[in-house]
Amino acid sequence: MGRPMSRFCRDVVIIGAGPTGLALAVALRQYGLGVTVLEKEPGTKRQVRASVLWQRALEILRDLGCAERFLDQGLTLRQAVFHVRGREIGRHAMTVPGTAFPQPLSIEQIAIEALLAERLRELGTEVRWNSEAVAVRPGERAAQVDVRGPDGTLETLDCRWVVGCEGAHSVVRGTLGLLFEGERRTGLQAVQINARPRWPYPYAPDTTYFFIERRASLIVSPRPGGGYRFFCFRDDPDPGHVAPPDVEEMRELVARVAHDPDVRLVPTEPEWFNRARFHDRVAATFRVGPALLAGDSAHLWAPVGGRGLNTGLRGVHNLAWKLAAVHQGHARDALLDTYTAEQRAIAREVMRQMRRNVLELPPSVPTLAAMRLFGPALLRSETFNRQGRNLLSELFRHYRSGPLAADRGGRGALRAGDRLPDLPVTESGRQRRLHDLLSYERWTLLVGAASGVATTGTVPGLIDTVELRRVLDRYAVRAEVFGIRAGKGVAEGPAPGTLLLVRPDGHIGLRARAGDVRALDAYLGSWFVRRGG
Incomplete structure (x- = not known):
């Protein structure tokens, strides 16, 4: 193989420039981390490959600053028409509420990778093409990656973190000796x-x-x-x-x-x-010290429902803000371990659900007969259609059982771990959408007030967001505080008298009573470092 000739230090080395690797690089660059992306191929894919982005993936791309360019190049899908044994049995509408992206998008991987690479260049980073990671040596707090360049020369990259996004035959996963269960x-x-x-x-x-x-x-x-x-x-x-x-x-x-x-x-x-x-496989863990796995390196299955690419983007959305917070010294190391717990649970859930997807898997004779007999009635059922849209859109997948979800009181349908829907609210006397208040680069504290109740200041009887701000300021966490009221007739949004601490990826971390500063302090203390501590 020859002896590596030079060293080059970086915060994060990402191996693999498919959609997962490129999206992770974009997210980390938005947090200011130095990133090197290695790809053994000479450029982005020449093959069209994956072909659909569901609604949650489009929200993720919005957080990466490039959703609009995807919409410009893709086709919006509004309905599906079903035929069983030559007969049309019904239609299924794909539009869902509670998001700025109500329909999925038809767009092929050749375009997805080109658009993500373009966004990465805007952030000052180019992919190192024709550069193959041939060995990885993770230590306790850093890693080395041996790279063969275009001319065959070997060099060693020193980095704080290395992330394997190179697919089923991951060199990172192989180096770690992890079971691919x-x-x-x-x-x-x-x-x-x-x-x-x-x-x-x-x-x-x-x-x-x-x-x-x-x-x-x-x-x-x-x-x-x-x-x-x-x-x-x-x-x-x-x-x-x-x-x-x-x-x-x-x-x-x-x-x-x-x-x-x-x-x-x-x-x-x-x-x-x-x-x-x-193959249907999931790695035993997605993190060992400074080495991590994402996308097909961490989990893969038959592409029923177009879940592979979309689940990989979801993993990136989960991982990047946690990695940045730990790397920058704002959060405890345990925060990064929650990536495995949450994303592995999602991968297993997707795998179970797609094994039961009778609309895409080759049907048995009894299943085919049942589709022909009962399919028309089911496709006329709003309940059935809503459940199908919810499943496909990925908007209703949650982390309720994950380690970052804490329910400490409060009311309403939204629970800790849920994705916050994009609903109308009133904030500072203005009509807003909930997602307009969020940012992927910080946490958001939402305090729900009853109609006519103010949510600022320290006047007796009012919800004291000033004290909540003081609690946030004790910790090395970027956050904004908003007092809000749900729009008229909107039952799914933040409930009056309830505090929701929303993660950068749009999922609720803490739900508590609006004035419960102790619950807020305890939650932040579990994951974040005190300022000046």
């Missing part, structure tokens, strides 16, 4: 093509088609630039057949599942033909 998924493959079809189904850039047949579930989703992504989960009669499908194989599959023997497929540019099989 789980198993290979048998009897399932996915075949894909991007193409323009000649068939009887009308084109609409906001509509996805599902065609469900014996041994196959075909998803046909519009893509930016024209045409569709044809993505089929199907049985796997020949596991040894690994070559990508050709046009004729995909045409025959689409003809069978969509019940159109005359269908024709014309591949789009850039071409995308893919055959994939899957």
Whole structure:
């Protein structure tokens, strides 16, 4: 291998410049950390790969300062149309309330990576392409990474933290000797093509088609630039057949599942033909000292529901602010350990739910019969549709059982660990949206008042946000305080007389009574360092 020739110090070295690695680099640069991103490939992906961002992922990209450019390049998806054994059984609306991004977005990974790399350059950091991490040596409080550069020269990078975002064959996870718990998924493959079809189904850039047949579930989703992504989960009669499908194989599959023997497929540019099989695996932990895992390095599964990319972005959103707070000496080291607890629980929850996703997995004969019989009624049910939207949007995933969630009183539907919805409120006499009060670069303390009750000052009988501010100022935590009232008829927002301490990632850390300064002090003392201490 040769002897490493030089050293280069950085706060964080990120291995892998896929969407997870790039998004993590952006988030850490927003906190001012020095970041080096290593990628063995010569540039961002030439393959289109993943193709949908759900609503929660778009909120995350907003926090990374680049959601609008994604919306400019993607297609907004508003509905899905379901066909079972050749018959349309109903439609499903994808719009959800309580967010600035009510619909998911069709956009392919080739564009996702380019846009994230562009945002990273705006923050003063370029990816080191053609640079392969060949060895990692984590210590107690720092790490070294051996890198082979474009000309084959080896160098060693010294860093405080190293994060593996390089996928299923992670050098970081391998170095740590962590179990990648789980198993290979048998009897399932996915075949894909991007193409323009000649068939009887009308084109609409906001509509996805599902065609469900014996041994196959075909998803046909519009893509930016024209045409569709044809993505089929199907049985796997020949596991040894690994070559990508050709046009004729995909045409025959689409003809069978969509019940159109005359269908024709014309591949789009850039071409995308893919055959994939899957493992369901989760690393035993996502952190060992200065070494961490994110994205497919930490967890992977069959891409049912488009969860892989979206869950990876959620992990970045969870990790970056914690890593920055510990690195900058503002928070106790235990705060960073909560990343494993929370993200690992989310990964396992997603894996369980996607194993039961009967709308995308190849159905059994009884399941297919039940879909045909009961599907129309279910798709007319608002309750069923709302539950489906909530699951897909990722807006209602929570950390209620996580170590950072503390319920110490207060009222209302929102609990510690929940994502704060984006609802109308009154703040300082102005009509605002809750998310306008939040920032990914700080915590937010919301104090809910009853109608007509002030939330500032120290006048007897009023909620004393001045004293709450004093408690916050004892700790090395950036935070803003807002007294608010929920909008008329809004039952889901912060309840009167309740204090919500909201994390940078928009989840509630503490819920307590509005004037409970002891609960606030105890919570902050558990995770943050005292100023001047």
